[in-house]
Amino acid sequence: MHRVEHVMGLPVSVRIEGEGRGTDPVDPAEAADRVFAWLREADARFSPFLADSEVSRFGRGEVAADGLSPDLAEILDLCERYRAESGGAFQVRLPGRGLDPCAVVKGWAVERAAELLRAAGVTTFCLNAGGDVVAAGRPWRVGVRHPERADRVCVVVEVADGAVATSGRYERGDHIFDGRTGRAATGLLGLTVVAASLTEADAVATTGFAMGVEGVEWAAAREGCEVFAVDAGRRVLRSPGFPVAPRT
Template identity: 75%
Template sequence: MRRVEHVMGFPVSLRADDPGLPVEAADAVFAWLRDVDARFSPFRPDSEVSRLDRGEVPRVSDDLRDVLALCEEYRVATGGAFDVRLPGRGLDPCAVVKGWSVQRAAESLRAAGARRFCLNAGGDVVAAGGPWRVGVRHPEHTDRLCAVLRLTDGAVATSARYERGDHIVDGRTGRPATGLLGVTVVAPTLTEADAVATAAFAMGTDGVEWAAAREGCEVFAVDARRRVLRTPGLPLAEGAEARPRSPV
């Protein structure tokens, strides 16, 4: 089964290699992601997030409560560098919503019987039944990779400046985070990989060591001085060594 749709502002592709997996399983994945976009997008004035930000929601849904709890967890863990309530800006939990929602979609696939699949949401990946090879794009050259990872069961997410410029803000200073060109995190779930990658990027160079210290996380990063930093346990595919490098 192979399927691609544009959801939440980026392409989402699904490949599932399980014979007999019902088409309804893929339908459910994309229906869920469309529903999440409708409810949680800060760019939709009628979404729950936008209405909450305007004080128009008397009772927050259970899903949004879970997302906001994750946002607060990472705000505290980063000393305020990761913050979805920046001064002068509206509530924007996208950095958590993407990974959380795609991980939930992957869990629905497993519940439907999928055992070998790859769900790619704008470059952030949840995979099962591998090995799968996942490329990490070079932060300065669109036609190059700076690493290739080997993923069996888990997730990988990247935060960088190359798609949207200086869009990640250090909540401690209110200024764009510029210490890193890109940071990729491998973790058991995309909920964690995506949030940790964004939080680490917001922290700057200190974020690499912070992310590496989190249980179950492996890190690959390129700093503003073009140094490659990675953890010893990073699951590089055979023959895909990234150089030059410095251990974290």
Template identity: 70%
Template structure:
């Protein structure tokens, strides 16, 4: 079964390779992601995030889901010394860097709970996979038609932060300026919650973010710095054919 929808501002594709797909499993995935977009988008004036930002609700009145997201945002802010920050001066509250990975991981958990065993869920290039091996390409930061490497994932997640899709959109919270030092940074982790948040936070740190991300539990890293040098951890699950 294959299905693609445009949700939260990017394409989300679901592929399930089980012989039998539980009824309603895919519907539940996309319904959840649409719900997340309505509740947590900073671009929707009626979302919970927007209402919190303008004082319509207090910090003690947020949902358990938003409280979880904001707690993870704060964890990354503290861990990076403020390089990652969802409350930058002059800007509204924007937890999208954590919401994306968190919500797509939750969608993957819905699939597992429904009994789906072999699937690949790709949300704008960030991937959760189960029942592999699955091969996930890491795009070249300068050439859209080339890959830097191909990863082999059995059960886990891959997320990339880079300049090639949205330009210098990741800011260093310590300066308020675009992060520098890296062209792209990819993290492999057990969950997309961890992979996506770590990739963004590490990119905000600049070149020092490579070592920072590599030091986090169960994270492997592939990065290209601003000079084109490739940096990667020894445990990176590179596909055999790609390594050859």
């Protein structure tokens, strides 16, 4: 079963192989319904681009910190963790900009969607949100787009049970900022992280990208993370355990 919908401002696809298992299995189509319903809910609640979202209302001071939903409190705790661990390079509040936790929200929400699939008894699936992927059940091959050639990939990853996330400048231009300087991060063209969860992979990729070239070593030093990067000088940097797919 394969379905694609546009949600959270990007194309999201879910591919499910086999039937659900477990004590309360559901058919693949129903499992996909749950995934997209949750992602639409997450977008409505946590998008900084929607005036009535919880994120926007909190950013304007209309919701007190002690009145936050447990989900948003968890997201903001993650944001603070990466801010502290990056020495301030990762920021969700930049001068002249409102609260924007999107760098954590997307990976967190898609990982939660993957948990819904697992809870439904789905064991083999690939969930792809704009190139950031959660895969399970068998080896899946994930192509990482070349940072300067839209018609090419620069590396193909093989992941069986884990996640792949890439941060780069090729889709949205200079949209990731180094919170230490307030300027756009331009030291890298692309940074891909493989980790156990998309929450971790996505946040580490964004944080490392914001840090520039030093962020590659920072990301690779994190437990369970493998890294592939291309810097502004077109130099390829890769951690030893990065799971490049075998040639076929």
